[in-house]
Amino acid sequence: MKEPIVRNFGVPYYSQWGSPEWVARIAEQNLDPCEDPAWPRSGFTDPDRYRFWAQRLCGLTCLESALDFWGIAHPSRADMLDEALRHEVYRVREDGGVDGLTYRPFASWAEHAFGLQVEVWPEAKLEEIAACISGDTLVIASVSPEIRRPEKANQDRGGHLILLHGRDPGGVWFHNPSGVEAYQADAYLPFETMKRFYAGRGMTLTRASNETSSLVA
Numbered sequence: 001m002k003e004p005i006v007r008n009f010g011v012p013y014y015s016q017w018g019s020p021e022w023v024a025r026i027a028e029q030n031l032d033p034c035e036d037p038a039w040p041r042s043g044f045t046d047p048d049r050y051r052f053w054a055q056r057l058c059g060l061t062c063l064e065s066a067l068d069f070w071g072i073a074h075p076s077r078a079d080m081l082d083e084a085l086r087h088e089v090y091r092v093r094e095d096g097g098v099d100g101l102t103y104r105p106f107a108s109w110a111e112h113a114f115g116l117q118v119e120v121w122p123e124a125k126l127e128e129i130a131a132c133i134s135g136d137t138l139v140i141a142s143v144s145p146e147i148r149r150p151e152k153a154n155q156d157r158g159g160h161l162i163l164l165h166g167r168d169p170g171g172v173w174f175h176n177p178s179g180v181e182a183y184q185a186d187a188y189l190p191f192e193t194m195k196r197f198y199a200g201r202g203m204t205l206t207r208a209s210n211e212t213s214s215l216v217a
Contacts, residue, residue, distance in 0.1 A: 004168075005166075006133050006166060006167050007167075007168075008138070008166055011069045011138070011175065012068045013175045013184070013185035014061050014064055014065055015061070015184075016055070016060075016061040016178055017033050017036060017054050017055075017178075018036040018037070018042070019041075022035075023184065024180040027055075027145075028180070033050065033054055042077035043078030043079055044077075055178075056090070057077060058161040058177045059106065060080055060081060060101075062175070063110065063140075065175055066163065066205050067114060070207045072115070072116075084106070087109040088102065088105045089106045089109055103201075104120055106118070106203070107120050110205070115207070117207075117208055118205055119204045119206075120203050122201050125200075126195055126200075129204065130172050130191075131167070132204045133164060133166060136206055136207050137205065137207075138165050139163070139165075139204055140162070140164075140202055140204075141162055141164055141201075141202035142158045142200075142202055143157070143160055143162055143197040143199065144160060144199075145159060147176060147179075147197040148180050149180075150183060150189060150193055150196075150197070157199045158201075160178065162175060162176045163177075170191060171188055171189050171190040171194065172189065173187065174187055175187070
């Protein structure tokens with residue numbers, strides 16, 4: 001039996017910075033992210049705090065897209081960061097660095113705060129975790145940030161989070177919070193290309209409701 005095409009239309013795209021059209025200049029040309037006049041859009045008021053955290057909030061940006069798709073109320077991204085820090089989703093080290101989003105504290109917090117069901121996949125084949133996608137389930141996957149330019153050779157796997165929201169027998173559709181141009185919103189890559197960047201881990205987010213979704217299969 002041929003595998004179905006499962007694609008969620010209407011999942012909102014958000015950049016982890018203020019404006020999607022500024023991502024290339026910020027991420028690749030080292031432009032000050034506060035040059036973008038939309039930088040306060042996500043609720044930050046302190047420019048230095050925004051500069052520090054915006055580059056690290058790919059996971060919360062994916063969560064925001066999922067929550068808005070399902071119509072689940074949530075505070076601003078800056079306020080969600082405060083809550084995430086209280087729940088040790090991110091850990092600020094003594095040297096001033098940050099341990100990236102930690103899956104199990106994230107899962108516990110997202111379940112409690114937003115009523116989601118979150119399953120952590122510490123090891124998963126890409127096709128396996130993508131098979132979970134439905135109108136009620138989206139996937140946060142760990143990939144290299146180099147995926148923004150998939151036509152180029154990459155050096156790493158992991159270190160960045162994207163939101164998978166559709167699949168077909170050959171690949172996946174996704175939003176990349178730090179993506180550019182054709183690989184930013186509603187982007188598609190074949191599994192074999194995606195595997196170059198995929199770290200073999202991720203999470204499924206499932207809304208706990210029986211409401212009609214906007215899934216088109």
